[in-house]
Amino acid sequence: QKEVEQNSGPLSVPEGAIASLNCTYSDRGSQSFFWYRQYSGKSPELIMSIYSNGDKEDGRFTAQLNKASQYVSLLIRDSQPSDSATYLCAVKAGGGADGLTFGKGTHLIIQP
Amino acid sequence: KAGVTQTPRYLIKTRGQQVTLSCSPISGHRSVSWYQQTPGQGLQFLFEYFSETQRNKGNFPGRFSGRQFSNSRSEMNVSTLELGDSALYLCASSPGDKGVYGYTFGSGTRLTVV
Numbered sequence: 001q002k003e004v005e006q007n008s009g010p011l012s013v014p015e016g017a018i019a020s021l022n023c024t025y026s027d028r029g030s031q032s033f034f035w036y037r038q039y040s041g042k043s044p045e046l047i048m049s050i051y052s053n054g055d056k057e058d059g060r061f062t063a064q065l066n067k068a069s070q071y072v073s074l075l076i077r078d079s080q081p082s083d084s085a086t087y088l089c090a091v092k093a094g095g096g097a098d099g100l101t102f103g104k105g106t107h108l109i110i111q112p
Numbered sequence: 113k114a115g116v117t118q119t120p121r122y123l124i125k126t127r128g129q130q131v132t133l134s135c136s137p138i139s140g141h142r143s144v145s146w147y148q149q150t151p152g153q154g155l156q157f158l159f160e161y162f163s164e165t166q167r168n169k170g171n172f173p174g175r176f177s178g179r180q181f182s183n184s185r186s187e188m189n190v191s192t193l194e195l196g197d198s199a200l201y202l203c204a205s206s207p208g209d210k211g212v213y214g215y216t217f218g219s220g221t222r223l224t225v226v
Contacts, residue, residue, distance in 0.1 A: 032214075034214050034215075036217075042219075043202055043217040043218060043219050043220050044155070044202070044217050045217070046214045046215065046216060046217075049213070049214045088154075088155065090155075099145050099147075099157030099158075099159075099160050099168050099170060100145075100147075100155075100157060100215065101157070102147075102154055102155040102156075103154070104154040105154065
């Protein structure tokens with residue numbers, strides 16, 4: 001059974017610091033990796049996608065992928081109170097099978 | 113550009129009834145998938161459609177079904193509702209086949225079964 005594991009938190013980070021969110025996955029055939037942000041009472045919002053090993057940067061966000069270790073991470077630089085949300089890691093298998101498998105999310109709190 | 117539109121936003125149904133939820137994807141997106149979100153199980157994949165064909169189905173009973181129309185709009189149906197079906201149902205669309213470019217979610221339909 002495909003699994004995606006995340007620390008549920010809460011993860012508390014001071015404003016302006018770097019928030020580091022981690023995710024591991026069980027299916028070695030996974031090809032596409034996504035980070036979603038979900039505010040309370042809202043739907044998930046795609047913030048990063050990554051497909052190959054290494055780092056991918058977009059503004060204050062950096063996604064990191066290590067397929068050998070089956071590990072994905074998200075770094076948020078210069079954290080702002082508006083970054084406080086639940087961050088969901090999602091993984092899609094190669095060949096398009098089975099839709100997205102989501103972790104249960106990490107609750108991030110940015111303290112002013 | 114309009115986002116993914118789901119209707120209705122809220123529904124209250126009685127156990128044993130059936131319900132149909134609707135989803136209009138982003139214009140030009142041909143892949144539509146459905147997810148169930150509950151506090152205990154998180155987000156779970158229900159099914160995915162591309163060009164009116166069901167591509168994949170998650171581990172849900174046959175009471176959950178769906179379809180996609182030629183204009184890419186999609187509906188999902190749940191028959192013989194159970195209390196445990198109370199959840200947020202999310203529709204997501206993707207521009208390409210197999211969703212490799214990620215999915216954009218709608219605001220969801222909050223279903224309460226009493």
